[in-house]
Amino acid sequence: xxxxxxxxxxxxxxxxLQNISLSFGGVKALTDISFNVREHEIRAIIGxxxxxxxxxxxxxxGVYTPQQGGIEFEGRRYTRMNxxxxxxxxxxxTFQNLALFKxxxxxxxxxxxxxxxxxxxxxxxxxxxxxxxxxxIRHREFVENIIDFLEIQAHRKTPVGRLPYGLQxxxxxxxxxxxxxxxxxxxxxxAGMNIxxxxxxxxxxxxxxxxxxxxxxxxxxxxxxxxDISDRVVVLDYGKKIGDGKPxxxxxxxxxxxxxxxxAH
Amino acid sequence: xxxxxxxxFGGLMSGMLYALIGLGFVLIFKASGVFNFAQGAMVLVAALxxxxxxxxxxxxxxxxxxxxxxxxxxxxxxxxxxxxAVAVERFVLRHLVNxxxxxxxxxxxxxxxxxxxxxxxxxxxxxxxxxxxMPKDPIFILESLFEGGVLINLEDLTAAVVxxxxxxxxxxxxxxxxxxxxLRAVADDHQAAQSIGIPLNRIWVIVWxxxxxxxxxxxxxxxxxxxxxxxLSTAALRALxxxxxxxxxxxxxxxxxxxxxxxxxxxxxxxxxSLVGGGIEIWFAYVLALVxxxxxxxxxxxxxxxxxx
Numbered sequence: 187x188x189x190x191x192x193x194x195x196x197x198x199x200x201x202x203l204q205n206i207s208l209s210f211g212g213v214k215a216l217t218d219i220s221f222n223v224r225e226h227e228i229r230a231i232i233g234x235x236x237x238x239x240x241x242x243x244x245x246x247x248g249v250y251t252p253q254q255g256g257i258e259f260e261g262r263r264y265t266r267m268n269x270x271x272x273x274x275x276x277x278x279x280t281f282q283n284l285a286l287f288k289x290x291x292x293x294x295x296x297x298x299x300x301x302x303x304x305x306x307x308x309x310x311x312x313x314x315x316x317x318x319x320x321x322x323i324r325h326r327e328f329v330e331n332i333i334d335f336l337e338i339q340a341h342r343k344t345p346v347g348r349l350p351y352g353l354q355x356x357x358x359x360x361x362x363x364x365x366x367x368x369x370x371x372x373x374x375x376x377a378g379m380n381i382x383x384x385x386x387x388x389x390x391x392x393x394x395x396x397x398x399x400x401x402x403x404x405x406x407x408x409x410x411x412x413x414d415i416s417d418r419v420v421v422l423d424y425g426k427k428i429g430d431g432k433p434x435x436x437x438x439x440x441x442x443x444x445x446x447x448x449x450a451h
Numbered sequence: 452x453x454x455x456x457x458x459x460f461g462g463l464m465s466g467m468l469y470a471l472i473g474l475g476f477v478l479i480f481k482a483s484g485v486f487n488f489a490q491g492a493m494v495l496v497a498a499l500x501x502x503x504x505x506x507x508x509x510x511x512x513x514x515x516x517x518x519x520x521x522x523x524x525x526x527x528x529x530x531x532x533x534x535x536a537v538a539v540e541r542f543v544l545r546h547l548v549n550x551x552x553x554x555x556x557x558x559x560x561x562x563x564x565x566x567x568x569x570x571x572x573x574x575x576x577x578x579x580x581x582x583x584x585m586p587k588d589p590i591f592i593l594e595s596l597f598e599g600g601v602l603i604n605l606e607d608l609t610a611a612v613v614x615x616x617x618x619x620x621x622x623x624x625x626x627x628x629x630x631x632x633x634l635r636a637v638a639d640d641h642q643a644a645q646s647i648g649i650p651l652n653r654i655w656v657i658v659w660x661x662x663x664x665x666x667x668x669x670x671x672x673x674x675x676x677x678x679x680x681x682x683l684s685t686a687a688l689r690a691l692x693x694x695x696x697x698x699x700x701x702x703x704x705x706x707x708x709x710x711x712x713x714x715x716x717x718x719x720x721x722x723x724x725s726l727v728g729g730g731i732e733i734w735f736a737y738v739l740a741l742v743x744x745x746x747x748x749x750x751x752x753x754x755x756x757x758x759x760x
Contacts, residue, residue, distance in 0.1 A: 247646065273648030285643035287636045289700075297629070298636045302648040304629045311628040322629065365647060 196417060197225030200401055201246065201369060206255035208241055215241040216252065216425045223369070228395055228402045230412045233422035234445060239405045240282060242422065243371050246403070247279050248272040260368075273302060278367035280358040282374045282405075288347035292357050295346050296332055299364025300325040332360045336390060352383040359390065363398075370394065372404040376411060384408065388415055413437065421445070456601045458717050464607035466713020467614040471669040473693035473705040474618060475662045480699045481638040482658040483544070485555040491687030492566035493532070493663055498670030498679045499570050500528040502579035521583050525667070532663025535566075540655045548641075548651065567684055576681055581674035585609050610672040617668055621661070622702050634658060638700075692740035698750025707751060712736045 201223040208216040216238045223229045231239045244250045246257065248267030257264045259275060278299070287295050304321060311318045333342055336356045341349060346357055355375060362370055375391065376384045388411055394400050406412050412419060413433040421429035421436055423445040429436045436442055472494060479487040505524035509515055543558050586605040625631040637644045637654045645651060673683060690709070697708025712735075720732040743750065 249642075249646075269642075269645040270648055270650060273646060279646050281643065281646075285640045285646075287639035287643065289639055290632070290635055294632055294635070298632055298644075298649065299647050301629065301633050301636075311630055325629075361647060 193417075195226045195399075199223070200225045200260060201403075202258040203242075203246070204256045204258065206242075206245055206252045206257075208238075208245060208250055208252040214425050216245070216422075218255075219422070219425075219427050220255075221420045221427065221430055223401060223403055224418075225401055226395070226399050227417040228391070228404065228415055230416035230419045231403065231405045231422060232407070232409070232412055232419060236424075237422040238425040239422055240373055241425075243279065243373055243403070243405060246272075247277060247371055273365065276365070276368035277371065278362035278365040278369070279371035280355075280362050280373060280375060282377065284351075284354050284358055286346045286354060286358055286361070289345060291343050291345055292338060292349070292360075293329065293333070293342045295357055296329045296360045296364045297325065299361040300329065302365065329360075329364055332363050335363075335393070336360050337386075352379055352386075355379070355383075355387065356390070359387075363394065363400075366398075367400060370400050370402045372402060372406075374405050374407065376406060376408055384411060391415060453601050457603075458721050459714060460601065460603055461607070462714035462717035463710055464604070464611045464713070465717070466710040467611040468669065468672055468709070469690050469693045469712055470618065470706045470709025471614045471665060471672070472687050472690035473697065473709050474621070474702065475665045475669065476690065476694045477697075477699060477702055477705045478621075478658055478662045478665065480694075481702075482634055482654060483555065484638070485552055485559060486699070487662070488556065488559040489563035489566055490662065490666060490690075491684045492563040492570070493535070493666040494670045494673070494687045495679075495681070495684040496535070496566050496570040496574075497528055497532055497663065497667035498581065498674040498683055499574040499579065500531050501525065501667065501671055502581045502674060502679045503574045504528060505581065506579075517582065517584055525671075528667055529664060532667055533660045536656050536659030536663055539659050540652055544655050545652060563684070567681070571681065578678050578680040579674075580678050581671055583671060583675055585675055606676065610676070613668065614672065617665065618702070618706055621665075625702065630657065689736065692736035694750070695740040696743050696750055698752040701750065701752035704750055704752035712739065715739060 199222045203222065204220050206216055206219045207214070219238075219242065231242055233239050241250060245252050246267075248269045248271060251266055257267060259277075287298065290298075304325065311322075333339055336359065338353060338356055338360070341353060346354060349357065359372070359375065362372075372391070376387050379387065391402060391404070392415055395402055404416070416433060418431060419429070419433055419436045420427060421439070421442050423441075428441040428445055429439040431439075472490065475490045475493065476487060479485065479490070501524050504527045505520045508523045508527070509520045514520075539562060543562065544555075547555055547558060586609060589602050589604050592601050592603055625634060633644070633649045634654055634657065636647075636649055637651060641651065644654075669687075670679070670683070673679075673686075693708040693712050694705055695708075696711060697704025697706070716732045716735050719735050720729070724731045
């Protein structure tokens, strides 16, 4: 997909964060941050360590409740969000430090992502009642597609804990994808990967965005990757927003260069 | 040989009962990562409720049918255990999300004392009996192989079969249903489970209900063998070595642990008891658990904890 095609796909504002401030006791994690995410775009959040990137993601996903500011998601305004409600509204996420269900197989891990879409009751499941059985099979088909998509067919029955790190990251993505999210939050999807694994992961992220039209917010340290795949970039430093715009604009931004490279005093 | 087999079978059957109580511990530990001290008290309350309601219900409704009385009492008791699960989630667990494990542990100790007291206030503190009509007569098997055959207690056998069926059903449920998968997910990682929209509160209610149901079955079997009394609450803690042996996170481990302890107790009492003046049965399980803690702290099937340094 060419750059101009991509630009055309991008739609109206889907998620709008307004003047978010978050502090833990006396420590200010985020100060008065506003930015928005448009439909179908890949939006990156970058910044040095401790800039508040993960906190930002946790605010969107409802793990943290900001002291000030509001969140508008698809036209509805929230002052409080919680992870479950976020999941129900179609926000999925992956974790910086893998949070997979280690004892369970790859298949089962991704199947848990279908949990919210399983409608049959506990008893029907336990008795393997017809509709429950059919439902399980339908979800299983969906999950098999994800497994194919992420190229982890050979590992479907392997307990996740035994897979190499790069593959675990894929399973984490797969579980989030199983939720058929409208908005996908990726917390450092490529941290700790080698170049080859990073290329694979970038390809998956772009494919998810292209094929399913999923809106993506990602945190990443690798500047090359960020500049390549994202449509717009937010830059945070010490909990404040210091830059926002297209990759090229951000790259030329004086404040961003200072934050990253330091400045002579 | 016949005598050995008899002891062995006896051990296996009491082991099944231990396994059942141990299973209650494992279920809750798997789902919430906390050792539930109140499991014993739950067995007591369930057994008390079963004993009393099977007596009260016929009296209230004016009929005399043992089977019907037992079925009704079972339903009422199961409902009671469900209400208990809801209450525990609503008033205790919900307020302790993401707290230290020790905090949760102390909370279950509190629940345990509360249940001990409540059980006695509601149902009285005498010794009651449960009669679910289990066959009492012993039978002899393998008479062609050994002189005199091997004596088997039919009551024990029934209990062992019931316990085995329950355990199998639970294992299948955990492994092959969506809800079972959600339960295992919560056990592995609370945060991740929440992020994919698994409702922690509902999962906890389910787990405590299932643990309550297991406690009820264990209470009925125990009660019909030895009678229902206050000591049941602490007696259930004798299943503690079972879970140490089997591993706190493993359902099959609880079963095998129960069997090993049951058999070990009986065999050691018979064959080693005379050497040290008897009474081995009481402490054997704990010593075995101690040995396991020394050499294999995660138990037979538990997950080995490897921490990154």
